[in-house]
Amino acid sequence: MDLAALPIEQLLTLEVYTASRFVQKFSEAPSAVSVVTSADIKAFGWRTVADILRSMRGLYVSNDRNYAYLGARGFLRPGDYNSRFLLLVDGNRNNDAVYDQASIGTEFVLDVDLIERVEFVPGPGSSVYGANAFFGVINIITKKGRDLSGAQASVETGSHGMRKARASYGMRHDSGVEWLFSASSFREDGPDLYFPDFDTPATNNGVARRLDHDRAQNLLMKASLGPWSVAVAHSERTKGVPTASFRQVFNDPRSHTVDTQSYIDAAHRTQLAPDTELSARLYWGRYDYLGDYVYDYPPLTVNRDGSRAAWWGAETKLVTTRADGHKLVMGADVQRDYRRRQFNFDAAPFVSRLDDRRSGNRLGLYLQDEFTLRQDMLLNAGARYDHDSSTGDGSVNPRVALIYKANASTTLKAMAGTAFRAPNAYELYYDLRGPGGQKSNPSLRSERIRTEELSAEHHFSTEARVTASVFRNTVSHLITQTLDPSDGLLIFQNLDRAVARGIELELEKAWTGGARLRSSYSWQQAKDEATGATLANAPRHLAKFNLSAPLPRIGWRAGAEAQYVGQRNTLRAETAGYWIGNLTLSAIRLAPGLELSLSLYNLFDRRYADPGAAEHVQDAIVQNGRTGRLKLSYAF
Structure with a gap:
């Protein structure tokens, strides 16, 4: 569905799934949901899930030139691998079993050209999704075979030696069989980078040469027939590490990381009665990480760091409207993390420094009711019980939302809920003593969040809508990576309490000629309640x-984008606020089936940097200046 073609009035009846685990009207969801479609991705030339998310209300992204990290409402903790967001692909959990990582950069398992839409549900989602649905839930909904109806191919080229190719084929047959196959390959040589912290003759005067390279391959296969569906995906990414993170030797070409992901997802849906649907899912996933880091303890040594994660899971869900005025959803899910391995060794001569092998289980039971109190008022309430063997504790998390339709143009929402995140295997058990090392902390407790939010949606006409939200997040036992001054080693610890409060405003407008505007502003303040200090990487x-x-x-279309991120505290100082602008020009019908687009990113060549984490010598890490991309697509 192309949202750019819909007036605002029709957007109010748009259906979303992620907020409640069943399809409901956009205006009736118990959250201020944000939606981005494939038309938006094409119009603005977004290349990764990180690009998509950073365009959304209240979200921001940092990049350490290896991974992209997502922040929401003032929270983006140094050393966190996006474990406070639950990432779904077609409703299936995608966070891995060692780091609980939500991959949003070039290491994401799918090509963004295969995304039909992205739904982001801000706020605690543990009442229906369990762990990691802490600051929000991201659901990547992929295209179906009918969306392609034949073969497609695309090629891209761009700055810093970037090139990419994709081939896809999708079809829906009269028999009801629908399938899609796609493969893509991406490569970027990357720029040479200057880091003042290493500006000495012994370290190449601070210049990292040919170390910002990036290579990725993706594969997706989907098929469905009637109530049955299956999907298989695989990706592999190799990324150079130019920052000499974790105290390694600067400018050594052997420094790189490899991320490999795979999943299989099989689902079945059946209509038990006209008012009752039962669905079930069985899935398997794997995530492997490998990093080569070079250290100068005698002799010069390649240290190999890695993890192996594998899991399977099952879930079942029942949705029924049998009781008058109620829409009930209830379900159970279990996940068996049968491999949580972390290892570290020196390659030559071989010296084992870490070999931690564990397994674990996750279990969840939930119940939610959308209750029609009267024609203009809904009450959405539910709770979920989770048990995670990592801590041995159970957690109950409720959520309640009162949704009032004041009139045909205005909807008011009052929402409150809690969520939790259990410490992951990396935070609990990674123990590597030595330069750039880290201490384990098996005594970590789960962190919890309590959220209160008021939201209002009002459309002034069929062409314009404004959304306003006021929120307060209170986080207890916040897990934070710190540096122990007694031995110089990193360690994860529970802080006592952190509080974030703020407001979010968004304006959407559509014109009959096809133009569309989406603009937002967020003010947020996140502080450590014990010290009163503003949290690191928390722009106001x-x-x-x-x-x-x-x-x-x-016959062309233009997509103009501007983003402002305010000043942020780093671990030692601060980074300045910055504006960047992007521009994409697209020829949708250059010839039958042929599309061309030209994108310029950081159009005005602004210099800016993102805060570094404790593993970096750099307090802030410089980002790219102006870059470009040319893309050619053909549908056969």
Whole structure:
């Protein structure tokens, strides 16, 4: 569905799934949901899930030139691998079993060209999803065979030696069989980078040469017939590490990481009665990480760090409207993490420094009711019980939302809930003594969040809508990576309490000629309640501007984007706020089946940096200046 073609009035009846685990109207969801479609991805030239998310209200992204990290409402903790967001692909959990990582950069398991839409549900989602649905739930909904209806191919080229190719084929047959197959390959040589912290003759005067390279391959196969569906995906990414993180030797070409992901997902849906549906899912996943780091303890040594994670799981869900005025969803899910291995060794001569082998289980039971109190008022309430063997504790998390339709144009929502995140295997058990090392902390406790939020949605006409939210998040036992000054080793610890409060405003407008505007502003303040200090990497101000419009007479479309991220504290100082602008020009019908797009990122070549984490010598890590991309697509 192309949202750019819909007036705002029709958007109010748009159906979303992720907020409640059943399909409901956008205006009735117990959250201020954000939705991005494939049309938006094309119009603005977004290349990764990180690009998509950073355009959304209240979200921001940092990049340490290896991974992309997502922040929400003032929280982006140094050393966190996106474990406070639950990442779903077609409703299936994608966070791995060692780091609980939500991969949003080039290591993401799918090509973004295969995304039909992205739904982001801010706020605690543990009442229906369990662990990691802490700051929000991201659901990547992929395209179906009918969306392609034949073969597609695309090629791209761009700055810093970037090139990419994709081949896809999808079809829906009269028999009801629907399938899709896609494969893609990406490569980027990357720029040479200057880091003042290493500016000495012994370290190449601070210049890391040919170390920011990136290579990735993706494969997706999907098929469905009637109530049955199956999906198989695989990806592998190799990324150079130019920052000399974890105190390794600077400018050594052997420094790199490899991320490999696979999943199989099989699902079945059946209509037990006209008012009752039962669905079941069985899935398997694997995530392998391998990093080569070079150290100068005698002799010069390649240290190999890695993890192996594998899991299987099953879930069942019942949705029924049998009781008058109620829409009930109840379900259970279990996940067996049968491999949680972490290892570290010197390659030559071989010296084992870490070999930690564990397994674990996750179990969840939930019940939620969407209760029609009267024609203009809904009560959405539910709770979930989770048990995680990592801590041996159970956790109960409720959520309640009162949704009031004040009139045909205005919807008011009052929402409150809690969520939890159990410490992952990396935070609990990774123990590597030595330069750039880390201490384990098996005594870590689960962190918890309590959220209160008020939201209002009002459309002024069929062409314009404004959304406003006021929120307060209170986090207890916040898990934070710190540096122990007594031995110089990293360790994860529970802070006492952190509080974030803020407001979010968003304006959406559509014009009959096909132009569309989405603009937002967020003010947020996140502090350690014990010390009163503002948290690291917590910008007070965020602003987003996205405008796409057809260009008269020439048949092209322009997508202009601007983003502002305010000043952020680093671990030792602060980074300045910055504006960046991006521009994409697209020729949708250059010839039958042929599309061309040209994108310029950081259009005005602004210099800016993201805060580093404790594993970096750099307090802030410089980001790319102006870059470009040319993309050619053909549908056969």
